[in-house]
Amino acid sequence: MVIELKMNKINKSLVLVFLFVISAWLPSSQALMLKHDHQPSAVKKENLITDNKCKNAEVKCAKTMTSAFAPNGDLWRLWAQQQKLWVQISQDNGVSFSAPKSLAIPAEKISARNENRPKIAFDNAGGVYLSWATPRERKYTADVRFSYSKDYGNSFLKPITVNNDNLLAGHSFNEMLVTANGEVSIVWLDGRLSHQLRKQGKKSNGSALFLAQANFKEASSDNLAVFTNQQLANGTCVCCRIAMDFNKKGDLAILWRHIYGDNIREFALLTHIKNEETGRKIYQVSHDHWKINGCPHQGGAISVDKENRYHMVWFNQGELGKGIFYASSGDQGKTLSQPISVGTLSQQASHPYVNKNNENIDIVWTQFNGFEHQLWHQRSINNGQSFSKASLLATAQKGSDRPFIINKGKTSYVSWQRPKQGHWLQAL
Amino acid sequence: MNKHLSAYFTLGLFLLCCATAQANYQAVNQQAFSKLSLEEIKQKHLGKRWLMVLWSLECPACFKELELIKTLKLEHPREALNIVFINADDTDDTDDANNERKQVINSYDMKSFVNFYFTDGQGDLNRYQIDPLWYGELPRSYFVNEQGEFHGKSGLLDKSLIKKWLIEK
Numbered sequence: 105m106v107i108e109l110k111m112n113k114i115n116k117s118l119v120l121v122f123l124f125v126i127s128a129w130l131p132s133s134q135a136l137m138l139k140h141d142h143q144p145s146a147v148k149k150e151n152l153i154t155d156n157k158c159k160n161a162e163v164k165c166a167k168t169m170t171s172a173f174a175p176n177g178d179l180w181r182l183w184a185q186q187q188k189l190w191v192q193i194s195q196d197n198g199v200s201f202s203a204p205k206s207l208a209i210p211a212e213k214i215s216a217r218n219e220n221r222p223k224i225a226f227d228n229a230g231g232v233y234l235s236w237a238t239p240r241e242r243k244y245t246a247d248v249r250f251s252y253s254k255d256y257g258n259s260f261l262k263p264i265t266v267n268n269d270n271l272l273a274g275h276s277f278n279e280m281l282v283t284a285n286g287e288v289s290i291v292w293l294d295g296r297l298s299h300q301l302r303k304q305g306k307k308s309n310g311s312a313l314f315l316a317q318a319n320f321k322e323a324s325s326d327n328l329a330v331f332t333n334q335q336l337a338n339g340t341c342v343c344c345r346i347a348m349d350f351n352k353k354g355d356l357a358i359l360w361r362h363i364y365g366d367n368i369r370e371f372a373l374l375t376h377i378k379n380e381e382t383g384r385k386i387y388q389v390s391h392d393h394w395k396i397n398g399c400p401h402q403g404g405a406i407s408v409d410k411e412n413r414y415h416m417v418w419f420n421q422g423e424l425g426k427g428i429f430y431a432s433s434g435d436q437g438k439t440l441s442q443p444i445s446v447g448t449l450s451q452q453a454s455h456p457y458v459n460k461n462n463e464n465i466d467i468v469w470t471q472f473n474g475f476e477h478q479l480w481h482q483r484s485i486n487n488g489q490s491f492s493k494a495s496l497l498a499t500a501q502k503g504s505d506r507p508f509i510i511n512k513g514k515t516s517y518v519s520w521q522r523p524k525q526g527h528w529l530q531a532l
Numbered sequence: 533m534n535k536h537l538s539a540y541f542t543l544g545l546f547l548l549c550c551a552t553a554q555a556n557y558q559a560v561n562q563q564a565f566s567k568l569s570l571e572e573i574k575q576k577h578l579g580k581r582w583l584m585v586l587w588s589l590e591c592p593a594c595f596k597e598l599e600l601i602k603t604l605k606l607e608h609p610r611e612a613l614n615i616v617f618i619n620a621d622d623t624d625d626t627d628d629a630n631n632e633r634k635q636v637i638n639s640y641d642m643k644s645f646v647n648f649y650f651t652d653g654q655g656d657l658n659r660y661q662i663d664p665l666w667y668g669e670l671p672r673s674y675f676v677n678e679q680g681e682f683h684g685k686s687g688l689l690d691k692s693l694i695k696k697w698l699i700e701k
Contacts, residue, residue: 217629218590244592342592367687396687398593400669421667421686452660454667472656474664502653503622524653 161190161204168221168505169521171529173512174256175228175284181519181527182224182234184214189222189234191257197512198529208260209251213239215276219345219403219506225282230256231321235266235290237276246276248292250331252320261328266290266316268333273299274311277403279346281356286321289356290331291346297338310363313337313346315356315376336374337386339363345403345506351375352412357436359406359416364388367397371404371418373437387437390418392425402454409460412436415488417446417456417467428456428469432488441488447471447480448494459509461516466532467491468507468518477504479520481532498528562637562647565618567661569648573616574680581697582614584674584682585689586662588621589632591670593688598640600691610644612699618648618662620670622655 158165166183173179179194181201188211192201214222215237222236232253237246248266253259267275274295281289291313298308316331323329341361351357355377362372371390394400404418414433420426429443447453447469456469465484470477477500482491498520505521509532520528563569585601587594605613617637623629637647650658659666663684666672673689674682675697 243589243595343590396669398669398671398687399588399591401590402667402669419667421669450664452656452664452667472660474657474660477656503655 158185161185161188161206163192163204163521163527164524166190166216166521166527167523168216168218169519169527170221170224171508171510171517171519171527172224172226173510174226174232177512179510179512179517179529180224180232182222183521184216184222184236187211187213189214189236191224197531198517207234207251207253207257209234209263212249212263215239215246219343219401220277223278223280225280225288227282227286227321228284229286229321230254231282231286232257232260233280233282233288233320234260235278235280237278237292240272242272244274244295245272246274248275248278248290248316250288250290252288254321261320264328264331266331266333267292267294267296267314268316268331269294269296271296271299274342275314277343277345279348281348281350283350283354285319287319288317288331289348290316291336291348291356291358292316293340293342293346293360294335295342297335309367310339311342313340313358313360313374315358336376336384337362337372340372341369341400343399343401347404347406347416349406349408351408351414351436352410354378357406357408357414359389359404359418361400361403361418362386362388367395369394369396369400370420370422371416373406373414373416373433375436385437387433389416389431389433389437389440390420390422390425390429390443392420392422392429394420394422394425396421405457405459407458407460407465413460413487415458415460415465417458417469419454419456428453428467430456430458430467430488430491444488444491446482446491446494451478453480455506457506457508459511459516461509461511462514464516464532465491466509466516466518468497468509468520468532470504470507470520472504476501477522479504479507479518479528481518483532497530498522500525500528561643561645562619562634562649564651565648565658565661570661573646574676577614577676578680579678580614581678581701582616582676583694583698584616584618584662584676586618586620586670586672586674588619588670589629589636590621594671595636595640597671597673597688598636598642600689601642601694602640604691604694605641608695608699613645614698616646616648617642618650620650620655620659620668620672622650622658623652 170182188206194201225233234251239246249263251263252261278292293311294314301308313336315334318329318331320329344361347359373387373389402419407415427449428446431443452472467482479498482494484491500522502524507520516532669686
């Protein structure tokens with residue numbers, strides 16, 4: 105008994121010494137880690153404050169913002185935070201908004217940075233349509249997702265995957281348009297072909313442009329609509345957003361960055377004519393000769409007017425053309441007007457957006473002068489033959505999202521998310 | 533007592549394992565980028581050729597470049613590869629991307645190099661500080677000569693070009 109007690113004492117002492125060593129080593133190892141990290145304490149502090157602020161859903165916390173007017177005049181703004189989609193609705197054109205509300209969709213990862221962001225659209229019967237990309241378990245793999253509400257956002261269909269290949273491959277950079285009758289068109293950059301080629305030990309370059317279409321409004325609740333999947337082009341750039349608009353006939357006009365020859369990254373245009381399965385012509389729109397085996401991270405924009413003229417903007421850093429350019433085409437891309445240079449190249453003019461509404465062609469873009477981010481605007485009232493002098497609309501201090509233009513009747517609004525600062529909305 | 537003893541040791545070992553795993557994960561040599569740090573690194577390298585490699589989690593070609601440099605590291609002495617890495621993702625500590633960045637530095641064996649990263653909300657400023665005429669396309673590399681002059685190049689680098697600049701000279 106005495107011996108056992110002594111042993112107990114020894115054992116306890118050993119354990120205590122062991123635990124003391126462990127506990128003493130833990131903080132020192134942490135200190136060592138911080139030393140290796142070399143991060144200034146001020147930076148850590150700032151991040152910590154941001155963390156606390158962003159525990160609640162708040163517009164300022166959004167990296168990207170998507171805005172759209174519903175047919176009833178409501179302005180919806182949509183962003184992703186904490187694996188949820190959040191919305192706020194304004195009934196006074198953005199002067200005031202309802203409290204942030206998370207949509208009734210199960211939480212999942214949502215791509216929302218730079219060129220990637222969730223999309224929202226409406227039909228004429230209270231239908232709300234959502235599309236986003238959800239990253240999968242392996243790097244550069246994702247699925248394009250879709251959900252639909254027939255009761256103006258109160259309840260949503262369980263999200264479905266739009267790409268039908270069931271492959272752990274890249275499916276991202278989704279764009280969506282919905283007609284008043286609920287015909288949904290989603291385009292995205294699809295990696296199924298390159299995935300298959302790699303599996304066969306073959307080389308591939310770029311992604312493919314895919315289109316999915318379905319009508320959920322007209323389908324019965326027992327027999328849900330199914331998305332078609334159609335390849336429209338192959339050999340696209342893998343990390344630039346796509347742009348899409350309806351033309352005068354209701355066909356889709358799609359603009360994207362394509363890979364020509366030996367990594368020449370230029371913009372390409374295609375009109376998806378309904379019921380015409382073959383013979384769709386792809387036109388090269390830009391000829392700036394930007395050769396880069398990499399990611400420009402700069403997609404273009406397109407807006408088609410009532411006379412079926414396609415208005416386009418893009419950014420390139422080519423040997424023959426650098427900066428933002430505007431051009432238009434009256435024959436769906438076959439011929440093009442002389443491109444006009446936009447913005448101040450030395451001030452990082454980039455991320456342009458174009459919109460034709462009424463008689464106005466508006467172009468917005470961002471610049472950075474070394475101190476602040478700036479939102480700029482130019483307008484043409486003569487169908488793009490000339491533009492007014494560029495005017496500064498707003499500034500941002502903590503970063504800048506891409507700017508967009510949305511329409512409400514004859515009035516156009518610019519929507520610009522300023523991370524950590526707030527969402528800027530202004531009638532043009 | 534034996535039961536207690538094993539419980540104590542199990543707890544101790546568990547704590548040790550956790551701490552070691554954490555140390556391995558976090559002990560990544562990386563610093564927030566600033567204009568000052570760029571100047572310091574430039575001064576430190578005067579008289580030597582070096583390469584500044586900018587990469588992003590959102591750039592598939594960047595990973596090809598990191599893999600290429602990892603291969604070079606196996607083929608040549610570490611001292612011959614005078615490379616500074618900068619992650620251009622502009623993320624905060626709440627982002628998954630922040631953890632991903634650390635994982636990339638570990639898995640591409642970049643720990644023995646100097647690693648910078650763009651700080652949250654300062655990405656455009658950091659980019660401008662490096663080169664006002666760089667518009668964010670990636671991968672982006674700067675070949676810096678003995679006089680500290682920077683020559684920028686966008687897109688995936690050839691292995692031969694890196695070898696020519698840093699090794700064969």
